[in-house]
Amino acid sequence: MTMKFFKNIALALTATAALTGAVMAAGAAKHPIQQKWSFDGAFGKYDRASAQRGWQVYKQVCSACHSLKYFRFRNLAELGYSEDMIKAFAAEYEVAGEPDDAGDETVRNALPQDAFPAPFANENAARASNGGALPPDLSLLAKARHDGSNYLFSVLTGYEDAPADFDLAAGKNYNPYFKGGQISMAPPLAEGIVEYEDGTAATPEQMARDVTMFLTYVAEPKLEDRHRMGMNVLIFLGILSIILYLSMKKIWKPVKEGKNFYDDAE
Amino acid sequence: MAKWQTIKPENKALAWVEERLPVLALVSNVVGPDTPTPRNLNYFWNFGSLAGLMLVVQLISGIVLAMHYTPDTSLAFDSVERIMRDVNYGWLIRYMHANGASFFFIAVYIHILRGLYYGSYKAPREVLWMLGLVIFLLMMATAFMGYVLPWGQMSFWGATVITNLFSAVPVVGEDIVTLLWGGFSVDNPTLKRFFSLHYLLPFVITGVVILHIWAKKVSDSGNPLGVEVQSSADQIPFHPFYTIKDAFGVGVFFFVFAAFIFYDPNAMGHPDNYIPADPLVTPDSIVPEWYFLPFYAILRSITFDIGIPFTDIVIIPAKLLGVIAMFAAIIILFFLPWLDTSKVRSTRFRPTYRYFFWFLVADMVLLTIVGGKKPEGIWPLLGLIGTAYYFAHFLVIMPLLGKIEKTLPLPESIAKACAPKAQAAE
Numbered sequence: 001m002t003m004k005f006f007k008n009i010a011l012a013l014t015a016t017a018a019l020t021g022a023v024m025a026a027g028a029a030k031h032p033i034q035q036k037w038s039f040d041g042a043f044g045k046y047d048r049a050s051a052q053r054g055w056q057v058y059k060q061v062c063s064a065c066h067s068l069k070y071f072r073f074r075n076l077a078e079l080g081y082s083e084d085m086i087k088a089f090a091a092e093y094e095v096a097g098e099p100d101d102a103g104d105e106t107v108r109n110a111l112p113q114d115a116f117p118a119p120f121a122n123e124n125a126a127r128a129s130n131g132g133a134l135p136p137d138l139s140l141l142a143k144a145r146h147d148g149s150n151y152l153f154s155v156l157t158g159y160e161d162a163p164a165d166f167d168l169a170a171g172k173n174y175n176p177y178f179k180g181g182q183i184s185m186a187p188p189l190a191e192g193i194v195e196y197e198d199g200t201a202a203t204p205e206q207m208a209r210d211v212t213m214f215l216t217y218v219a220e221p222k223l224e225d226r227h228r229m230g231m232n233v234l235i236f237l238g239i240l241s242i243i244l245y246l247s248m249k250k251i252w253k254p255v256k257e258g259k260n261f262y263d264d265a266e
Numbered sequence: 267m268a269k270w271q272t273i274k275p276e277n278k279a280l281a282w283v284e285e286r287l288p289v290l291a292l293v294s295n296v297v298g299p300d301t302p303t304p305r306n307l308n309y310f311w312n313f314g315s316l317a318g319l320m321l322v323v324q325l326i327s328g329i330v331l332a333m334h335y336t337p338d339t340s341l342a343f344d345s346v347e348r349i350m351r352d353v354n355y356g357w358l359i360r361y362m363h364a365n366g367a368s369f370f371f372i373a374v375y376i377h378i379l380r381g382l383y384y385g386s387y388k389a390p391r392e393v394l395w396m397l398g399l400v401i402f403l404l405m406m407a408t409a410f411m412g413y414v415l416p417w418g419q420m421s422f423w424g425a426t427v428i429t430n431l432f433s434a435v436p437v438v439g440e441d442i443v444t445l446l447w448g449g450f451s452v453d454n455p456t457l458k459r460f461f462s463l464h465y466l467l468p469f470v471i472t473g474v475v476i477l478h479i480w481a482k483k484v485s486d487s488g489n490p491l492g493v494e495v496q497s498s499a500d501q502i503p504f505h506p507f508y509t510i511k512d513a514f515g516v517g518v519f520f521f522v523f524a525a526f527i528f529y530d531p532n533a534m535g536h537p538d539n540y541i542p543a544d545p546l547v548t549p550d551s552i553v554p555e556w557y558f559l560p561f562y563a564i565l566r567s568i569t570f571d572i573g574i575p576f577t578d579i580v581i582i583p584a585k586l587l588g589v590i591a592m593f594a595a596i597i598i599l600f601f602l603p604w605l606d607t608s609k610v611r612s613t614r615f616r617p618t619y620r621y622f623f624w625f626l627v628a629d630m631v632l633l634t635i636v637g638g639k640k641p642e643g644i645w646p647l648l649g650l651i652g653t654a655y656y657f658a659h660f661l662v663i664m665p666l667l668g669k670i671e672k673t674l675p676l677p678e679s680i681a682k683a684c685a686p687k688a689q690a691a692e
Contacts (some may be wrong), residue, residue, distance in 0.1 A: 042529055070347050140347075143532060144540035179550070219540075222350070222357040229358070230528025237524055241517030248510045255305055255502055258685035262302065262498035 054214025067118035133184030301504035304489035312515035337461035385611030418539030492611030559637030567649035607668030
């Protein structure tokens with residue numbers, strides 16, 4: 001019976017494969033470059049040093065146009081910054097405060113509990129400053145694209161000269177990893193645009209890796225908790241399943257031996 | 267139906283209650299020591315209890331999520347992100363709920379295929395089967411509305427596409443759509459009513475599940491051989507034998523479930539749903555959750571009108587025909603007990619039908635793949651072939667094959683086939 005069952009499965013699979021064939025429509029954008037990341041895999045963690053550099057890149061480069069609305073300064077503690085440093089980071093920015101006694105609007109320095117302030121007051125202002133294009137919020141980008149982290153890295157490093165036959169619109173840049181091949185954002189990471197505090201050489205590739213590390217953290221801040229708890233849960237369920245299996249074998253022994261459990265069995 | 271056994275607990279207080287409301291007897295007679303069950307149920311019989319358990323997981327995680335979620339278009343997406351970031355273990359509860367929907371469908375699909383393979387829909391279990399299909403339909407409605415709640419791009423556009431289907435209904439179509447939307451587009455009133463109904467329907471499902479289990483008690487479990495129970499030698503008590511087997515199944519099923527929750531929680535979701543809903547930007551391709559894909563493929567496969575030949579008169583426009591086909595794909599299952607003309611229940615003894623069963627499974631896999639592709643190139647044609655085969659299976663192959671197939675000899679009894687010693691020991 002078991003053999004037959006597997007034969008049936010094999011039959012089903014062959015039939016499906018034959019029906020669908022190997023027809024894979026090529027997508028509009030190039031498949032992202034595959035990078036190795038410290039957060040990949042069951043034991044993956046964020047690389048703190050890289051994420052801190054990435055925060056610096058975001059702050060000094062990306063934040064000129066891109067908001068990060070779900071990120072609060074206090075979250076920096078998870079990247080290894082001390083409370084004082086976080087307060088200092090926050091104090092560099094101004095946010096809207098409570099109305100004063102006369103009812104007039106006020107501004108105050110940002111506090112750790114504040115979200116990172118958006119560069120533009122609203123969508124229209126953002127578009128007006130960017131030739132009509134809207135720079136997306138970056139909080140969830142690493143999860144809002146297929147293969148998000150590799151995608152971010154690929155777009156950031158993937159600028160090329162457009163092929164001769166490509167019809168590039170005015171004000172756009174050619175980037176094969178971006179949907180449609182043309183992107184409004186100019187290549188953002190030029191050699192040495194950031195001077196890393198830890199002395200790492202700020203090559204475009206290094207900056208792209210670091211900011212991807214940071215943005216992946218912002219998109220999925222609980223990844224490390226998740227990985228840690230998952231291991232405990234899987235070990236628990238694995239052992240539980242083994243115990244339940246052995247109990248089942250023991251309890252079922254009389255059934256397998258053909259015992260009757262009802263007196264009135266003929 | 268096995269005889270109803272009463273229980274007399276030793277404990278006086280318990281006995282007092284039991285006399286007035288026999289709850290212990292209810293449990294014992296439905297899933298307990300007083301529930302005689304065929305001795306030969308295989309692991310495919312685990313998926314009923316697994317589906318029931320997933321319903322409980324969804325209810326509990328969903329009730330907790332509802333404590334933190336805000337059903338308002340301006341706040342829904344933000345409130346989900348707050349759950350993911352700032353609510354204690356919110357990420358865990360949300361990932362459980364999102365993946366739980368998929369695993370609920372996995373359990374239910376295997377449960378349905380089990381019923382299909384072993385002929386669980388045949389007399390005397392027709393009502394049991396139909397109640398199961400009612401649960402399936404309610405689950406689809408619940409899952410669809412739940413997917414709208416995070417108010418991401420796929421939420422919004424999925425809701426738009428699916429609710430628009432009803433506009434194909436003649437005469438009252440547009441009114442139905444307006445009623446579903448609570449306005450003239452998918453907007454705040456839509457989100458609010460979907461939230462309300464998403465909270466309500468699981469309790470309706472629970473009610474039908476109770477009827478489903480009741481019907482199982484009345485007609486008893488089927489079994490892989492498909493022969494009815496002849497004597498109590500064919501049976502063993504549900505408890506402890508199937509309770510421990512179900513528990514082992516839960517361990518394994520939850521292991522896989524947990525692997526997804528903790529190590530690939532977004533594998534079965536769509537990245538576009540992490541983009542807030544935007545009525546002005548249509549996603550590249552609007553795809554529903556994977557468990558709807560075969561039916562979505564059937565819906566889209568119909569691209570032709572039915573009309574009077576050589577005239578421009580259209581009797582059924584393509585859109586309506588697609589909607590009819592999609593609903594018919596499930597409604598047809600209600601008629602299975604009569605469409606299947608074979609006297610033999612279990613496919614194990616139907617050598618020819620066995621091939622057709624696996625062709626049907628392959629067809630469903632094909633339709634799932636087609637449903638996830640953009641309707642261009644070869645896919646619409648494959649979708650149409652898949653759809654045609656799906657209906658041919660139930661409307662042509664099943665009724666005909668039942669009459670002409672040479673089935674294998676059935677065993678005399680479960681005990682003779684599975685536990686020869688149970689007979690010898692008399």
